[in-house]
Amino acid sequence: MSLETKVSGTLLTGSLSRAIVKLAGPMLVSALLQNMQSLIDLFWIGRLGSDAVAALALSGTVMMLLFPLVLGIATGTVALVARATGAGNLDQAAMQAGQSLGVALWTGLLVGLLGQPLIEPICRLLGSEPAVATMAVTYLRIMFMGLFSGGRSVSHPSHTV
Helix, strand or coil: CCHHHHHHHHHHCCCHHHHHHHHHHHHHHHHHHHHHHHHHHHHHHHCCCHHHHHHHHHHHHHHHCCHHHHHHHHHHHHHHHHHHHHCCCHHHHHHHHHHHHHHHHHHHHHHHHHHHHHHHHHHHHCCCCHHHHHHHHHHHHHHHHCHHHCCCCCCCCCCCC
16 A cells, blocks of 8 residues: 555545544643643742742743744644645655754744843843742743754743753
8 A cells, every 4th residue: 555545545534533533632642741741840840949930930931922933833834734745745745844844943043042132131021020030031041042953842841940
């Protein structure tokens, strides 16, 4: 069986509920794992005190400002790859997925570098206490440098607080 036959028969035949689970299942598991990671982060950061928890929350808010950018790249990628796959052009789908990864990496690198001087003013603009802002800025400087890697979610990490 060719890859094209395998792809075209995967979701177009059979039970609608099975197709929905195949599509939504990985996203649901990912969301659950991400929320678990947030709870684990909060558990450990909470042992460092209330300022550290506030810094983590502030950092998460700043990182969520980048979410529309990430969502836009992801949505565009899904649309392009789905269209090419639906047309039976798997080579084009693979090329577009690869190009989208390149766009995401370059975007992360640019935002990570250009965002560095904006981190402290953003934390001040959000009205945090000086001690909280200091911890959040330290954390965010490291996070912004890692944006190009795509290795962590923009919604939360907690290595430096």
